[in-house]
Amino acid sequence: MDINSAITPLIGGAIIGVAVTLMLFFNGRVTGISGIISGLLNSPKSDSLWRFTFLAGLLVGGIGLKLFEPSVFENTSGRSLGAIALAGFLVGYGTVMGGGCTSGHGVCGVSRFSIRSLLATATFIFFGFISVTIIKFVTGGLQ
Amino acid sequence: MNQAGISFIVGLIFALGLGLSGMTQPQKVIGFLDFSAWDPSLLFVMVGAVAVHAITYRLVRRRSSPLLDNEWHVPQRKDITLRLIMGAAIFGIGWGLGGFCPGPAVTALASGEIRAIVFVVMMVIGMLLFIKTEKYLPLKK
Known part of the structure; x- marks a missing residue:
């Protein structure tokens, strides 16, 4: 752990902070990605366009990363496709139930010191830790 | 520039922030949740x-309204519900299992990688299942 391994994620985080600020300043909205996606599944059509264009922006950004720095998509987690499928399902189900994910609760909610978001963030980090610890134990990786 | 255009730009910047910070790499997220081999990036x-x-x-909330809208759409609730905590717990379990949360997963779709695609498809199915079955659950809004 050296200083450079802290600076890059700090700058990346600050860029995310700028992005959510623009969304608030211009559109008056929280950049909660699970909410933006789930809103497309149950919201009136009149409220859909900005959600679509946001997701398009994420994808175009992803394509840019893929073209210029494909290493950012390295996935060496070793998780099986079955585990990934279950993970996706739980993340979808849980984020709609809990009204947010890492962006909505973790960044936007924590920034405005929302008690709900602070509690939700502490909860998903704690259960994420439990999840990773159990998986390590089951797969024999717990030294 | 209208709201949809701003949203596109926000998505674009957000994706670059995620990529630069390493959050599109599930092993970094899993590493953060693993205190025996801790990766503090997240x-x-x-x-x-x-x-x-x-x-x-x-600073922004000093304004009476956002630049392109008549009102703020920022959540104001303060009540702690079982639904909030249970949802965050279920999300956390899936987050540790896959190493993806919704933003990085959608961004990673651009890589064409099968795990990102499977994750996002199953995430949408999970969201739909909750939306469709919510009324049968003993959880108040």
Whole structure:
């Protein structure tokens, strides 16, 4: 752990902070990605366009990363496709139930010191830790 | 520029922030949740994002309304519900299992990688299942 391994994620985080600020300043909205996606599944059509264009922006950004720095998509987690499928399902189900994910609760909610978001963030980090610890134990990786 | 255009730009910047900070790599997320081989990257990402937005949120909210809308759409609830905690717990379990949360997963779709695609498809199915079955659950809104 050296200083450079802290600076890059700090700058990346600050860029995310700028992005959510623009969304608030211009559109008056929280950049909660699970909410933006789930809103497309149950919201009136009149409220859909900005959600679509946001997701398009994420994808175009992803394509840019893929073209210029494909290493950012390295996935060496070793998780099986079955585990990934279950993970996706739980993340979808849980984020709609809990009204947010890492962006909505973790960044936007924590920034405005929302008690709900602070509690939700502490909860998903704690259960994420439990999840990773159990998986390590089951797969024999717990030294 | 209208709201949809701004949303596109926000998505674009957000994706670049995720990529630069390493959050599109599931092993970094899993590493953050693994205290025996801790990778603090995600903590720095959150500190960076919150340090900026905790200040800008207060500055922006001095305005009576956003630039392109008549009203704010910021959640104001303060009640702690079982639904909030259970949802966050279920999300956390899936987050640790896959190493993806919704933003990085959608961004990673651009890589064409099968795990990102399977994750996002199953995430949408999970969201739909909750939306469709919510009324049968003993959880108040």
